[in-house]
């Protein structure tokens with residue numbers, strides 16, 4: 278019984294295959310075949326254009342990023358000699374964390390408030406925030422020194438605004 282059912286199903290399937298083939302659909306490059314080929318072309322075209330567009334936009338973004346970073350994103354203004362000699366090598370002359378389009382070792386400080394900076398510095402000095410570089414630097418500085426650095430860095434955005442006006 279099973280064999281008979283399987284046999285009949287096989288016949289039906291072969292019959293359908295023969296019917297489709299004789300109609301020239303897809304298999305023989307009939308109308309359906311052309312449509313499928315056209316669709317394939319359009320889809321691959323669409324894909325390549327999208328990729329091109331994206332990489333163009335990415336290139337544009339890269340250019341902008343480089344330009345922004347070159348400008349340090351924040352502009353130039355006066356900083357103390359203490360900041361220049363002790364902090365700028367890693368955090369940038371204006372706290373941008375970037376120099377000549379290259380990211381420096383230290384993060385961006387520009388735009389952070391004096392209190393946040395001060396707390397970070399105290400935490401580094403006490404070891405609550407672990408960073409050997411910062412800790413080593415701050416170990417020789419007093420709490421008042423840290424306050425002065427923090428207040429100066431907190432003032433950077435105001436200084437940048439004023440430098441723009443002049």
Ligand code: HEC
Nearest residue numbers: 363364366367382383384394397398407408410411414426
């Ligand atoms: C030798 C390089 C170097 C120098 C010099 C340096 N720093 Fe840093 N600084 C770092 C690094 C690296 C970090 C990141 C530490 C971390 O997140 O674990 C950091 C983090 C900080 C942070 C925390 C910022 C944040 O967003 O997390 C502050 C604030 C800071 N430094 C202030 C200063 C000050 C003020 C000076 C000058 C007295 C200074 N640094 C000098 C390398 C340096």
